[in-house]
Amino acid sequence: MSSARSIVEDLDLEVEFDAPIGAEMTWYKVGGRADVLVRPRSVEALCSLMRRCNETGTTARVLGSGANLLIADEGVDGIVIHLDHAAFREVSTIHRHRVHRAGVEGRAGDAMRVMAGKSLERLVMSAATQGLSGIECMAGVPASVGGAIRMNAGGKFGCIGDAVVAVGCINLNGDLVVHEGPDVTFEYRRCSIIDPVILWTELALTADDPARTHAKVKEIFAYKKQSQPMAANSAGCVFRNPPASDGSGRLVSAGELIDRAGLKGYSVGGASISERHANFFTAEPGTSANDIIALIDHAAKVVAEHSGYELVREVVVWKRH
Ligand SMILES: Cc1cc2nc3c(=O)[nH]c(=O)nc-3n(C[C@H](O)[C@H](O)[C@H](O)COP(=O)(O)OP(=O)(O)OC[C@H]3O[C@@H](n4cnc5c(N)ncnc54)[C@H](O)[C@@H]3O)c2cc1C
Incomplete structure (x- = not known):
């Protein structure tokens, strides 16, 4: 911990030692503490931090909204970075003459630049209110914008990658880099970016009737609410949908495989396989991360x-x- 302490001490960031991230900063609300949790106040401080972590071989992990994370009971070493300072939640409008990306090639107009720490739920609501269409499919997906890009979050109605035209990152050396056009690709729950920090994204949204964008968000949220245990402590789908064994490239529902194996309702300690959606494993208050890992295995x-x-x-x- 002493090397982590010396890395962070003169940078423009808030530092907390032995921070209870598992219980307080993840949707599972279980698991241990971070040796060092930092909240940078500026992009410059974050770049310097990444450079120093690289130079000293210190592990740096970025925590988004903790909706796809399980923290081990014994906690985590290195430095955990949380981008919740105002500088990392900004949203601005960028005029783009031409948008270059497969699927949205040639679409000109305004794009929204959103910093990675912005809450996706708030962004979806504010875009709908402004009558900006393109991310309604993300309704009901808990995430920070950075976490949503990293996981290419989405589902039946579309993925965030469908709206992305550029992504700004910080690389291992602490330099700012921009990925756009064919340089950034999205697949099922995966994006091509390997840089350790996603800093911002530009989303191409089109003007629409606010009543229509709102109605779409409401409809998608209602669908999610009736098909998933949204109120329980979980991290959404535990497993990726595997490719079908017939080689067709089609994905098979992991939830259906778990259901067909007779596992709905099965539990280990306070961790259970949801009766509503078999790929959601929920946790009662006081559950250990080890119980969830045992249930997953x-x-x-x-x-x-x-x-x-x-x-x-x-x-x-x-x-x-
Ligand atoms: C009730 C519920 C419903 C859900 N429904 C869906 C759904 O419909 N579709 C879906 O795809 N997912 C769903 N999920 C899972 C989750 O919402 C997504 O995976 C989301 O993208 C996680 O974002 P996050 O900010 O919480 O990331 P975290 O859980 O905090 O982190 C996930 C990963 O992203 C990395 N990361 C986070 N921010 C950054 C950053 N700025 N730079 C670099 N790396 C970063 C982390 O290091 C980690 O590896 C659901 C989860 C819950 C709890």
Whole structure:
């Protein structure tokens, strides 16, 4: 911890040692503490921090809204970075003469530049209120904008990557880099960016009738609410949908595989497989991260025995190295 302390001490950021991130900053509300949690106040401070982490071999992890994260009970080492200072929540309008990206090529007009720490839920609501269409499909997805880009969050109605025209990042050396055009691609729950920090994104949104954008958001939110246990502590879908074994490229629902293996309602300690959506594993207050990990391992084993599919975790687990 002493090297982490010396890295951060003269930078423009807030520092908290032994911070309870698992219980207080994730949607699971379980798991341990971070040795060092920092909240940079400026982009410059964040660049310097990343440079120093690289030079000293210190692990740096970015925590978004914690909606896809499980923190191990023993906590995490290195430095956890939270981008919730005002500088990382700004939204501005950028005029683009031409937007270059597959699918949105040639569309000109205004794009919205959104800093990575902005709440996606708030962004979706404010775009709908302004009658800006393009991200209604993200209704009901809890995320920071940076976390949503990293995971290419989305679902049945579309993904955030569909609206992205550029992404600004900080690389390992602490330099600012911009990815646009063919330089940034999105696939199912994955984006091509490997830089450690996503700093901002530009989204191409089109003008629409606010009544229509609002109605779309409401409809998608209602669909999610009736099909997923939104009020329970969880991290959304635990496993990625695997590619079908027939080689067609089609994805098979991991939830259906878990359901067919008879696991709905199965529990380990306070962690249970949801009756409403079998790919959501929920946690009662006081559950340990170890119970959730044991439940994840058990489900993967039973599904492999039952159907032959090897499920891959979508939830990101942070542990000590
Ligand atoms: C009730 C519920 C419903 C959900 N429904 C959906 C859904 O419909 N579709 C869907 O796709 N997901 C869903 N999820 C999962 C979650 O909303 C997404 O994965 C979301 O993208 C996570 O964003 P986050 O900011 O919370 O990221 P976190 O959970 O904080 O982090 C996830 C990963 O992203 C990285 N990361 C975060 N911010 C940055 C950054 N600025 N720079 C670099 N890396 C970063 C983290 O290091 C980590 O590896 C759901 C989760 C819950 C709890």
